[in-house]
Amino acid sequence: MNTVRATPEIAPPIAKRPRGRPRKTVDARDDGNRRQALLAAAAHLFRRKGFAATTTRDIAAAADMQSGSPFYHFKSKDALLYAVMEEGMHRAKERQQAALQAPEGSTFTPREQLRILVQVHLDVLLGPGNDFVPVMLYEARSLALRQRKQLAQLTTDYEALWIPVLTALHEAGQLRAPVKLARLLILGALNWSVQWFDAKKGASLPELTDAAMALFLKSCGTDQ
Amino acid sequence: MNTVRATPEIAPPIAKRPRGRPRKTVDARDDGNRRQALLAAAAHLFRRKGFAATTTRDIAAAADMQSGSPFYHFKSKDALLYAVMEEGMHRAKERQQAALQAPEGSTFTPREQLRILVQVHLDVLLGPGNDFVPVMLYEARSLALRQRKQLAQLTTDYEALWIPVLTALHEAGQLRAPVKLARLLILGALNWSVQWFDAKKGASLPELTDAAMALFLKSCGTDQ
DNA sequence: CCTACCGATCGGTAGG
DNA sequence: CCTACCGATCGGTAGG
Numbered sequence: 001m002n003t004v005r006a007t008p009e010i011a012p013p014i015a016k017r018p019r020g021r022p023r024k025t026v027d028a029r030d031d032g033n034r035r036q037a038l039l040a041a042a043a044h045l046f047r048r049k050g051f052a053a054t055t056t057r058d059i060a061a062a063a064d065m066q067s068g069s070p071f072y073h074f075k076s077k078d079a080l081l082y083a084v085m086e087e088g089m090h091r092a093k094e095r096q097q098a099a100l101q102a103p104e105g106s107t108f109t110p111r112e113q114l115r116i117l118v119q120v121h122l123d124v125l126l127g128p129g130n131d132f133v134p135v136m137l138y139e140a141r142s143l144a145l146r147q148r149k150q151l152a153q154l155t156t157d158y159e160a161l162w163i164p165v166l167t168a169l170h171e172a173g174q175l176r177a178p179v180k181l182a183r184l185l186i187l188g189a190l191n192w193s194v195q196w197f198d199a200k201k202g203a204s205l206p207e208l209t210d211a212a213m214a215l216f217l218k219s220c221g222t223d224q
Numbered sequence: 225m226n227t228v229r230a231t232p233e234i235a236p237p238i239a240k241r242p243r244g245r246p247r248k249t250v251d252a253r254d255d256g257n258r259r260q261a262l263l264a265a266a267a268h269l270f271r272r273k274g275f276a277a278t279t280t281r282d283i284a285a286a287a288d289m290q291s292g293s294p295f296y297h298f299k300s301k302d303a304l305l306y307a308v309m310e311e312g313m314h315r316a317k318e319r320q321q322a323a324l325q326a327p328e329g330s331t332f333t334p335r336e337q338l339r340i341l342v343q344v345h346l347d348v349l350l351g352p353g354n355d356f357v358p359v360m361l362y363e364a365r366s367l368a369l370r371q372r373k374q375l376a377q378l379t380t381d382y383e384a385l386w387i388p389v390l391t392a393l394h395e396a397g398q399l400r401a402p403v404k405l406a407r408l409l410i411l412g413a414l415n416w417s418v419q420w421f422d423a424k425k426g427a428s429l430p431e432l433t434d435a436a437m438a439l440f441l442k443s444c445g446t447d448q
Numbered sequence: 449c450c451t452a453c454c455g456a457t458c459g460g461t462a463g464g
Numbered sequence: 465c466c467t468a469c470c471g472a473t474c475g476g477t478a479g480g
Contacts, residue, residue, distance in 0.1 A: 034465085050365060052276030056459060069465050071460060138362070140419075141274060176443070181427055181435035184420055185413040192412025195364075203405055211405035218442055219400070258449085280475060293449050295476060 035073045037063040043084045043131035051081055051135075051142040081139065082147045088132025089154040092124045096161050110168035111217065117162060119209050121190050126197050126205060134194045159183065174217050186216055259297045261287040267308045267355035275305055275359075275366040305363065306371045312356025313378040316348045320385050334392035335441065341386060343433050345414050350421050350429060358418045383407065398441050410440055 041062035045054040056077050057067045074080045099120045102108050108116065124133050136155075140148060162183050169175040175182055189212065197203075203211070265286035269278040280301050281291045298304045323344045326332050332340065348357050360379075364372060386407050393399040399406055413436065421427075427435070 048365070050274065050276055052274055053366065055457085057457090066466050067458095068461075068467080068469095072465055077459065141272070142277065176438040177435040181432065182439055184416070185436060185439055188416025188419075189409040189413040191416055193408070195412075196408055208405065211401040212409060214400040215406055215409055215440060279473080281473090290450050291474095292451080292453095292477075296449055301475065 034063070034065075038065075038070055038073055038080070039084055039087060040129075040131075042080050043088070043135055046081065046084060046135045046139060047131040051077075051139045056080075078144060078147070081135070081142060082151075084132055085136040085139075085143070085151055086154065088136045089151065089158060092121075092133050093154070093158050093161075095124060096120050096158070100161070110165050110172065111174065111213075113165045114169060114217070115209065115213055117165060118186075118190065118212050119205075121187075122193065122205055122208060122212075125191065125194050126199065128199075137191055137194065159187070162187070169217065174219075176218060182216075186212075189215075258287070258289075262289075262294055262297055262304065263308055263311060264353075264355075266304045267312070267359055270305065270308060270359045270363060271355040275301075275363045280304075302368060302371070305359070305366060306375070308356055309360040309363075309367070309375055310378065312360045313375065313382060316345075316357050317378070317382050317385070319348060320344050320382070324385070334389050334396065335398065335437075337389045338393060338441070339433065339437055341389060342410075342414065342436050343429075345411075346417065346429055346432060346436075349415065349418050350423070352423075361415055361418065383411070386411070393441065398443075400442060406440075410436075413439075 042059045166179045266283045323340050390403045
């Protein structure tokens with residue numbers, strides 16, 4: 001495993017500046033940065049045109065690269081898709097967990113918790129530059145079976161955040177439908193907003209959150 | 225315009241039976257039938273793999289034709305997609321209108337009407353062989369702008385069926401959210417079922433209908 | 449509706 | 465990360 005790595009002596013990656021036109025920024029290869037640019041470009045295009053209709057050449061161009069260059073960072077187009085989805089689910093879960101942390105020794109009521117879940121979920125889907133999760137939602141079938149299974153754990157974790165909240169609301173009489181189906185229906189209602197929500201017209205994100213809460217919860221239960 | 229059409233005397237389309245293997249059914253060209261077969265095959269494949277990932281060769285094979293033959297019935301792959309969507313929306317609207325007809329001199333309550341809309345909508349999406357509307361829902365972006373606008377009228381008509389029902393429920397205090405957003409959220413919840421519903425396991429269609437009604441409507445309003 | 453085919457595009461790679 | 469390129473596939477067509 002730990003073989004001594006020989007320092008490259010022939011054509012070292014450092015001294016090949018003269019050839020090719022100079023780059024806009026300091027250097028074209030600052031690693032993580034370029035990889036992130038590819039991910040963002042891919043997420044944006046996958047969302048807008050779909051995975052199959054997006055060309056690796058499109059992605060390369062959007063990240064200001066040549067057609068073959070994405071394959072320096074990702075093994076294949078599928079690997080790019082998988083990376084987008086994984087990053088999206090990872091971010092979403094982290095944001096939810098952070099938002100659900102109540103300050104100090106206080107706690108959130110189940111109703112407050114659901115509002116947080118809904119609010120963050122909508123922002124993850126509809127907030128500016130958030131293309132990763134929508135790609136995850138609408139391009140699942142483009143993923144090879146093996147990779148779909150690998151992602152299943154992440155989505156399960158994410159959905160698990162909702163279960164205790166919905167269960168509490170159900171027991172308090174504020175949510176009539178069975179918890180399992182309620183979760184699917186509620187997430188569906190929110191996920192569908194990707195198809196119609198327009199930040200520049202119609203309802204705003206807070207209005208949408210209010211409407212969702214009003215639609216799903218009975219107010220004739222305990223509080224409010 | 226109205227030139228006299230000469231009867232074909234060379235290689236008339238009738239007398240070329242001997243060549244090629246005999247067809248399963250009476251004849252390979254019974255028009256509407258073959259066209260329908262193509263539509264059904266296309267709808268099925270578009271739903272399963274997506275429009276861009278489906279090959280016209282796939283469709284031809286599924287309809288038991290040769291690779292070039294779909295273009296005898298449809299001008300292009302896009303035209304096939306459009307035809308699938310139009311047929312789907314047309315059927316859906318007709319089914320809803322028929323279902324909403326109350327027998328004799330009786331009438332349905334708004335609550336009953338919503339149940340019908342939900343039930344039929346779910347069947348249109350999830351019933352066996354109903355691939356047309358799901359394609360419409362999930363492949364809209366694959367359509368050229370001009371064609372998308374042509375379809376807009378059909379979807380508007382369909383959604384219009386829901387408005388008076390939701391308005392009545394809203395006024396009766398059984399639906400808290402604003403009607404416009406309520407419609408979008410409810411249809412989203414139902415449309416999303418395409419992604420997870422499995423007729424062979426989990427909830428059945430009637431159970432799903434019940435859950436949706438229980439989730440969306442307040443029962444502390446007037447009746448029930 | 450089939451046969452035979454074209455032109456373009458696309459994912460991916462070698463080699464630097 | 466670029467250059468130059470390959471092999472395969474794909475939508476579509478002519479001509480019957």
